[in-house]
Amino acid sequence: MPRERVPKPVGRRVIRRRIPPSETAAAFCVLICLVLIAVWVARRKDRFDPADRTPTVETVPYERVGRVLETEASPDSIIDADLGQFAAAVAARGWSFNEPIETYDPRTLYRKIDGAAERFLRHGFRRLHCLRLTDGTHGISIDVYDQGTPENAASLFDPDTWKGRPVIVSGPLTYFTTSIGAIGTCGRCYFEITADDDDPVSVAAARDLAEAMARLPNESPDTVWEDADE
Amino acid sequence: MSNDGNRFERTLDRRTLIRRLAAAAGLTTVAGYPALAPEGWPLSRRDSTGLRSKSRPKPVRLKDFTVEKPIFAPDLAVGHGPTPEERLRAALDALGGLEHYVRPGEIVLLKPNVAFDRSPILGATSDPDTVEALIRMLLVDCRAAEVRVADNPIESPADCFSRSGIGPAVGRAGGRVILPDDSAFRVLETPAATLIQRWPVFFRPLEGVDRVIGLAPAKDHNLCGASLGLKNWYGLLGGPRNRFHQAIDEIISDLGLMLRPTLTIVDGSRVLMRNGPTGGNPSDVRRADTLVAGTDPVAVDAWAFEHLLERRGVPPYLVAAETKGCGRIDFLGRIEVVG
Numbered sequence: 001m002p003r004e005r006v007p008k009p010v011g012r013r014v015i016r017r018r019i020p021p022s023e024t025a026a027a028f029c030v031l032i033c034l035v036l037i038a039v040w041v042a043r044r045k046d047r048f049d050p051a052d053r054t055p056t057v058e059t060v061p062y063e064r065v066g067r068v069l070e071t072e073a074s075p076d077s078i079i080d081a082d083l084g085q086f087a088a089a090v091a092a093r094g095w096s097f098n099e100p101i102e103t104y105d106p107r108t109l110y111r112k113i114d115g116a117a118e119r120f121l122r123h124g125f126r127r128l129h130c131l132r133l134t135d136g137t138h139g140i141s142i143d144v145y146d147q148g149t150p151e152n153a154a155s156l157f158d159p160d161t162w163k164g165r166p167v168i169v170s171g172p173l174t175y176f177t178t179s180i181g182a183i184g185t186c187g188r189c190y191f192e193i194t195a196d197d198d199d200p201v202s203v204a205a206a207r208d209l210a211e212a213m214a215r216l217p218n219e220s221p222d223t224v225w226e227d228a229d230e
Numbered sequence: 231m232s233n234d235g236n237r238f239e240r241t242l243d244r245r246t247l248i249r250r251l252a253a254a255a256g257l258t259t260v261a262g263y264p265a266l267a268p269e270g271w272p273l274s275r276r277d278s279t280g281l282r283s284k285s286r287p288k289p290v291r292l293k294d295f296t297v298e299k300p301i302f303a304p305d306l307a308v309g310h311g312p313t314p315e316e317r318l319r320a321a322l323d324a325l326g327g328l329e330h331y332v333r334p335g336e337i338v339l340l341k342p343n344v345a346f347d348r349s350p351i352l353g354a355t356s357d358p359d360t361v362e363a364l365i366r367m368l369l370v371d372c373r374a375a376e377v378r379v380a381d382n383p384i385e386s387p388a389d390c391f392s393r394s395g396i397g398p399a400v401g402r403a404g405g406r407v408i409l410p411d412d413s414a415f416r417v418l419e420t421p422a423a424t425l426i427q428r429w430p431v432f433f434r435p436l437e438g439v440d441r442v443i444g445l446a447p448a449k450d451h452n453l454c455g456a457s458l459g460l461k462n463w464y465g466l467l468g469g470p471r472n473r474f475h476q477a478i479d480e481i482i483s484d485l486g487l488m489l490r491p492t493l494t495i496v497d498g499s500r501v502l503m504r505n506g507p508t509g510g511n512p513s514d515v516r517r518a519d520t521l522v523a524g525t526d527p528v529a530v531d532a533w534a535f536e537h538l539l540e541r542r543g544v545p546p547y548l549v550a551a552e553t554k555g556c557g558r559i560d561f562l563g564r565i566e567v568v569g
Contacts, residue, residue: 110472114345114384116508118475119452139393141348143510165513179512180351192510196349196393 095133095140095205104128120145124152133209138195138202140181142209145190153190157183173214181206186213289419289428295442295492299525300326306524306533306561310569314360314499317521318367320568321495325523331492334373336440340364340405341491343446343462344381344396346508347389353502353515356447358395360497360521364445365403377405380435381465384472408435415468422554423484425477430468431488441492444527448498448518448538450506454478455545457507458531459494460486460556482547486527486556494527496534503539528557529564 102112106125109117113128120128127146132139147153154174165176168184175184180203181193191213195202264275277283299305309320322328332338342356350358361379368374379400383390387409391397400407408414416433420426436442446462453475454461463485464471474481498518502509509515518538524530528551535541535548544559552559 110475111384113508114472115457115475116452116506117472119505180349183511194349194352194510198351 095135095209097131097133099132102130104130120147120156123155124148135202135205138197138199140196140202140206140209141192141194143192143194144213147188147190149188150185153185153188156190157185168210170211171214173211175210175213177207177210179203182210184210184213189213287416289417290433291419292436292489294490295439296490296525297331297441297492300330302326304524304566305526305564306522306529306566308533308537308565308567308569309521309523310519310567312519313363314357314497314521315363315367316569317497317499317519318360318363318495318523321521321523322367322493324566324568325493325525328367329372332368332372332374332441335375336372337376337378337438338368338372338374338441338443339378339380339435339439340368341442341444341462341465342379342381342396343457343465344387344390344394345383345385345465347383347385347393348508349393350395350500351512351515352509353447353449353500353512354507354509355390355394356396356445357497357499358399360499361396361445362399362403364443364495365400365405369404374441377403378408378435378439379405380408380410380432382410382432382468383465410434410468418488420484420488422487425474425481426467426484426488432466432468442489443493443495444491445495445497447500447502448496448534449502449509450504450514450539452506454482454547456531456535456539456541458534459496459527460531460547460551463489479545479547479550483550483554483556486551487554491527493523493525494530495521495523496530496538497521498534498538501538526557526561526564528552528559529561532559533561533565 104112105127106121109120109125109128112130113120117125124147125145126148129144129146131142131144133142134140145153145156147156167174167176173184173186175182175191178194180195180198183192185191191210193206193209193213195206264273267274267276269276269278275282303326304324307321307324309317309322309324311317311320325331340361342361344355346354348354365377365379368377379396381387381390388397391400391407391409397407410432414432414434415430417428418426418431418433419428444459444462446457446459449457451457451461460482464474464482466489467474498520501516501518502514503516504514505511520538522530522533522538524533528548531548531551532544535545548559551557558564
């Protein structure tokens with residue numbers, strides 16, 4: 001009867017002359033599992049589910065591309081940011097700033113309005129300030145383009161757009177209302193006020209905000225807005 | 231071996247010791263050489279700058295997503311109607327039915343234009359109602375396994391999807407929004423292209439996709455005249471893509487080579503007639519209640535340019551696209567108008 005274990009002459013390890021059927025069966029099972037996994041991986045490769053790595057809207061770490069002047073969301077903090085009477089006038093109308101103000105310069109303007117930036121750059125664009133107001137339900141966006149001179153700002157008006165609409169002139173302020181807000185100029189600034197929808201309350205508020213634009217800086221280009229960036 | 235007691239005893243002679251030491255030294259030298267040899271030497275794996283170990287993902291190529299249209303169907307079809315669903319059905323049925331292009335169990339990428347965080351009223355983005363209706367058709371009529379909706383706006387993607395109304399519309403219809411992040415891009419090879427032979431593209435939503443449908447708004451564009459179906463694919467580009475504005479006709483025609491979609495749809499629910507691509511004034515927007523769909527993106531754009539934007543001629547980028555073989559401008563005799 002052969003011995004099952006024989007000592008190797010040069011070492012302390014033992015070798016076996018016979019492998020039990022149970023171990024053979026287990027090895028085959030492991031092998032089959034590995035083959036099945038390989039087949040599954042090969043089949044799944046082309047059916048990759050991007051959801052596995054898709055961030056949700058809440059967690060996506062997108063970059064706030066504009067220069068953030070303030071991160072605190074209160075009217076007072078906006079005033080602290082040296083936006084002056086303009087911010088105070090807006091806040092007085094009962095809408096709050098829930099998002100930081102974003103500022104873009106000629107180098108970064110495309111990040112806000114990719115494809116449309118050239119229209120403003122052609123007319124001496126200096127800065128864009130974007131404000132976002134909300135009353136909890138509705139939203140209003142205010143985009144103020146500092147074009148350097150009143151002539152540059154006025155040249156952004158498209159005659160086809162406001163033809164036939166009553167243009168309101170109030171001191172340095174010139175604007176017309178749209179169905180969801182107002183568009184106009186004040187001094188060297190061109191502005192667009194846009195409600196998110198055609199809800200009458202937010203549209204009325206957006207139009208009303210146009211009067212607040214009269215507080216926009218009219219001084220030379222390097223005064224108020226420049227201070228705001230520091 | 232004289233007896234069992236000496237079985238495991240063995241003396242190590244000098245010759246054997248030297249031989250083993252030499253073998254060990256040789257193995258150590260061979261193993262250590264790649265790591266220790268100066269960078270210029272053959273087989274050296276030294277990486278003092280870290281550049282060698284930097285991952286270099288292989289560029290990817292997109293497959294052709296086109297589907298052969300039925301013999302009787304035109305290349306493009308126009309749908310009129312009061313609701314987005316009626317417009318879609320009219321146009322797509324004329325093309326042979328959406329079920330012909332999307333089979334049960336397939337994964338579909340729907341690419342709307344979500345470039346700006348603007349209200350849909352301004353016409354700068356795709357109409358959310360049309361997006362919703364199309365997703366429902368894909369999921370219910372075609373029994374698609376999944377409808378992905380993706381775009382890569384430079385502004386905050388989450389804000390753009392939210393304020394354009396497209397994010398909520400996708401959620402209501404049962405689709406899935408895929409937002410871009412840094413790891414979602416792959417370098418795409420388009421050998422025939424002029425400007426984007428190798429360029430990073432928002433690739434994650436394209437992983438494992440069977441069909442691709444573009445759903446673009448019709449709008450004016452201050453650089454290229456019009457932003458329609460071909461320009462819509464610009465939203466998949468990553469990298470410093472704003473540099474392409476200097477050669478916008480070339481890049482748009484390249485986009486026709488980069489991606490060959492199953493269907494191209496240009497929606498005239500709201501047509502931004504002036505001050506595009508961002509708009510800002512609702513009076514610049516015209517409600518056309520018309521939609522054009524087709525398998526030839528160049529013909530679709532040509533028709534939309536003439537009939538939705540009401541312009542004469544063709545924009546230069548379409549001429550370039552036709553020259554590159556992306557389609558044919560001449561749509562006469564290849565179109566059916568329904569409704």
